[in-house]
Amino acid sequence: MAFFSLSFFKIHPQLSKIVAKMTFFDALLFYIVHLVDKLDLWHRLPVLLGLAYMGIRRHLHQRYNLLHVGEINGQKYDTEEFCYRTADGKCNHPSDDTVGSQGTFFGRNMPPSSSAYGLLDPHPTVVATKLLARKKYIDNGKQFNMIACSWIQFMIHDWIDHLEDTKQVELTVPEDIGSSCPMKSFKFFKTKRVPTASLDMKIGSLNTRTPWWDGSVIYGNNDEGMRRVRTFKDGHLRITRDGLLDHDEKGIPISGDVRNCWAGFSLLQALFVKEHNAVCDMLKENYPDFDDEKLYRHARLVTSAVIAKVHTIDWTVELLKTDTLLAGMRLNWYGLLGKKFKDLFGPILGPILTGLVGLKKPRDHGVPYSLTEEFVSVYRMHCLLPDELIIRDIKSTEPEYESPPIQEEVPMKEMAGKEGERRLSKIGMEQMMVSMGHQSCGALTLWNYPSWMRDLVVHDINGEDRPNRADMAALEIYRDRERGVARYNEFRRNLLMVPISKWEDLTDDEEIIKALREVYGDDIEKLDLLVGLHAEKKIKGFAISETAFFIFLLIASRRLEADRFFTTNFNSQTYTEKGLEWVNKTETLKDVIDRHFPDMTRKWMRCSSAFSVWDSEPNPKNYIPLYLRPAT
């Protein structure tokens, strides 16, 4: 019926303003996308049509949702000389050595928020208490396990972290909700705001990690970090005999990034150190004249590509479990013609037919590569974390594929920081991996923010405990506002989405609507982004909101196509023939686990991906070719 009402054809004035700046062709594409959105249709279309929709949307975002922050003043350099990933991310962009290096600006996907609401409107602790705080743990069912949860933290610590100011802020809980808050007040460092020489974006913030997909989570973000983790023998990284990370005299792990670590996160770091060292050994065997430096550089390229591939065609496919997204993610890596064609003939036919990886030249769509403020905000996924980690007894003599029995439930707080490291060394790598594989992680929904994170010991950049604890739920609300990230409805409009016009457009849940009214009244424009993302009705199969997904659609491709080492230099000259073969033969996290623990998945994993709950059913066989499948 909505089809025939006048309001159906109306476009929000902010959207009209954006469309007015588009070319005629792009405006036409926008109207197609907008019509499909109004009918809430794209995710219900057959795979090929769904892909076409995503292709058009990504094109529009590449044109209208990439904003550069800061100056562009790097130097030209010799790309032949720097045909490896440098310690601080310099020398990747083909003509500007600084793009994407440590300490460069976060970009933006939209202008800073234009709303006039204050930093404390409504108070972040009120939002946290009334809308975010966990009432009862809600999990993700069989779709996503604790390895998947740790994986995304592993990625975040590869890509992004904001530089802090030396000035502190104190948030004091208003009296009327005081009794329901774990802390009466808490102090934290402001985000450092840095002036830029640019006229459009006068201020921005800096990324202390290298935003490239360069494995900095295990290799470090600069020369000093890189030196800490290397053994300088045979290209290897430091690891202990039990296969876990080494620690310094204070008990802090020695790895590329150690801030706010917990046992599940350091487990993945250790797994990929093992992977790096195994690549070094393979290279040494095949290229005996390679010295330590050459082995290290090539193994870093290979291991970073394995990480990027696992994320693209394994993790993301489990996060967004529909045929259309399975096709979309495989298309990004292999193209429409698929793996067999690409393995045989190489990436010869451009992005659509043979994928983004291996393109002749990197593509940044006219905007130098960085990760963005909005990307950080949609990755605020602390609700994935449970209250307890369930440790399984893997020595039990249960028949194959039955879940190993529960041995112990450990509060997550005890699995974090130095205490978590101590516990992990007792549990060991195998038992921890199998346990995490069998536990579902938390769902990204309201009232599911882990209570233990509302009184959290936070780390500084060196992994040391800070004296001031934080209410993370309230802090996250504050951070988005402080950084000028648009609130939910403005965010949607800037992303060319249909805005909500009443709470009922966001959710059918009456209890949630009542709580939203209590906090924001009837002012839907005031709704915080984090709350909106967690309240939004989800597309079937998606563990995240559609709004967050559209940022992913843009950035997931960009991380590959803007990187010289996934495009021009994704070849056997740069990676070595055997190195490239290693990447091409590794498809999933299961492949990596199998390499280092040959019996583990055979014995304990029943499902198809290491990111789903391990005792769940494997994906059913589907004889219809992927691209010809109907709507799911």
Ligand code: HEM
């Ligand atoms: C035990 C596990 C974890 C702990 C203790 C932890 C703790 C923290 C802390 C203290 C911050 C900085 C807060 C601030 O000052 O703004 C932070 C930031 C962040 N965390 Fe986590 N986190 C954990 C897991 C995760 C997971 C699973 C994700 C999933 C995506 C995640 C995503 C983020 C993001 C996106 C930021 C913002 C980074 C930035 O501001 O640049 N974290 N986390």
